Amino acid sequence: MKNIRNFCIIAHIDHGKSTLADRLLEYTGTVTGKDLQAQVLDNMDLERERGITIKSHAIQMDYEYEGVKYTLNLIDTPGHVDFSYEVSRSIAACEGALLIVDATQGIQAQTISNLYLAIENNLEIIPVLNKMDMPNAMPEDVKDQIVELIGCKPEDIVEASGKTGLGVEKLLHEIIARVPAPEGDKDKPLQALVFDSEFNSFRGIITYCRILNGVLNKGDLVKFVNTGKTYTADEIGVLRLKQEPRKTLETGDVGYIISGIKTSTEVKVGDTITQVSNPCDIAIDGFEEVKPMVFAGIYPIDAEDYEDLRASIEKLQLNDASLTFEPESSAALGFGFRCGFLGMLHMEIIQERLDREFNMNVITTVPNVMYITYLANGEVFEMHNPSGMPSANALDFVEEPFIRAQIITPTEYIGTIMTLCLGKRGILISQQYHTGNRIEITYEMPLGEIVFDFYDRLKSITKGYASFDYYRIGFRKAHLVKLDILLNGESVDALSALIHFDNAYNFGRRICEKLKELIPRQQFDIAIQAAIGAKVIARETIKAVRKDVTAKCYGGDISRKRKLLDKQKAGKKRMKQIGNVEVPQKAFLAVLKLD
DSSP states (O other): OTTEEEEEEEESTTSSHHHHHHHHHHHTTSSOGGGOOTTTTOOSHHHHHHTOOOSOEEEEEEEEETTEEEEEEEEEOOOSGGGHHHHHHHHHTOSEEEEEEETTTOOOHHHHHHHHHHHHTTOEEEEEEEOTTSTTOOHHHHHHHHHHHHOOOGGGSEEOOTTTOTTHHHHHHHHHHHSOOOOOOTTSOOEEEEEEEEEETTTEEEEEEEEEESOEETTOEEEETTTOOEEEOOEEEEESSSEEEESEEOTTOEEEEEOOOOOGGGOOTTOEEEESSSOOSSOOOOOOOOOOSEEEEEEESSGGGHHHHHHHHHHHHHHOTTOEEEEEEETTTEEEEEEEESSHHHHHHHHHHHHHHHOOOEEEOOOBOOEEEEETTSOEEEEOSGGGOOOTTTEEEEEEEEEEEEEEEEGGGHHHHHHHHHHTTOEEEEEEEOSTTEEEEEEEEEHHHHTTTHHHHHHHHTTTOOEEEEEEEEEEEEOEEEEEEEETTEEOGGGOEEEEHHHHHHHHHHHHHHHHHHSOOOSSOEEEEEEETTEEEEEEEEOOOOOOTTTTOOSSOHHHHHHHHHHHHHHHHHHHHHOOOOOOHHHHHHGGGOO
16 A cells, blocks of 8 residues: 555646646556557547546556555546536545646646645645746746745746656656555455446446545445445456456555446445445545536427436436536426536536437527525525516515636736626626736626626637636625517527626617527518516517519509509418427527627
């Protein structure tokens, strides 16, 4: 056990975690020859296309130092704020963390929030200055930032480059010297922490776990403490580039268990695995329950696919524990699920994975957040969906979630950021200058205002230099109204939104204009209206496609043309009464892209 080191790599998005992990794997000879490619651990096509890490990836390396063979368990984590739950679970399975800072960018928001996660878990932090080979690197300035943040000595910071391999050997020596060996007692009853799982259509559910106490042998009868179910450990092993079966896993090991579990609800991330013959007394403290930030409805395009969609989301939830879902129904779209995501990128990735991995075509409704509704009779309930808004005479008031947002930005963008935040009903709390020309601006603003496009707009107005982090601070009373979208007088609940009264007119008008562009013309006029209660606040009309019925009628009296037009008019009127409007899928998504 004293020769095992468990560590993870944490950093802000795009600071070079996966590239540095590639160099570590290459240097220790874990990955060689044709297996060696950029972002070796990012095994999803989606991760490679976008150049981001979505899932944490664990891998075991062997390294010989001063004649002693060490086993290094590395976990590469995502850097994007939407996947921070992956980071928190990886940190719980480790004793040390490499904190990577880009020498050209300096410390950014996720660097700080991931660092705090690691400190809370008492991890040994090794600061690494990456991208030292870049011509625009600022090593001295960034070192000052790191020293100020962590309180380490400048000589403790390892200079490295993921591209050229500079500093990789020194980094391995630092890991062995500074990361503590895992603690635990192999003579105690088995305690293993489940930190991830995935579904394999041939082998059932593969559970990834970290052994905290005791020993696990192949063929043992094991019990999942939270669900109370028992299984036989058919195969156990460690995570190399491919899974390598072993006869035993000992205290401190990170590995996998395959026990033929077919039902996805029977495996929970954060659960404890123990032996039936010699069970442990207490379960390990799991991970805190994840709090979704954005809620949106996901519906199958074909109503018959409802059960398939449920199975697909359950399998996806195994691999992404931060996804939450519950069934719901909509008058316009039939049966579907109300899903909770950690942000807009998370929502986009889930939709993309459903399409690629499970071949599910889905419609996603307008995202919204959870509100607390107080009724006049004293009842209080959570409202996740605009269709759940009670009528005005039954409602007392609504509270919406507020967040505290921290934006770290170069000083030249302060003006545009303040304009953006004020437009989103932000309240300025403080401004604090960091080293050089960087400033941290703190705002309090409603969560509902940032779930649409706030992050994307912040990135574009600051050329990608601003970093953004937020946490929830509770609920506050708000003047919210339900904005209904009507097509020919019929309300489309998938397009309704809960919105602040001040923004409702502008938003309603823009939605109507956008839908007019996207809904195809039909044989009858389509009225698109935005309404608050019974009051219509905006309207657009899509004119009917008309056939030129007077083309064959040339010359002669006007009454002959009039007669044909009146006949057509009567037919159109009849069609209008029975006409159903076809709404294309892109119309539902267009609402997210309103400029």
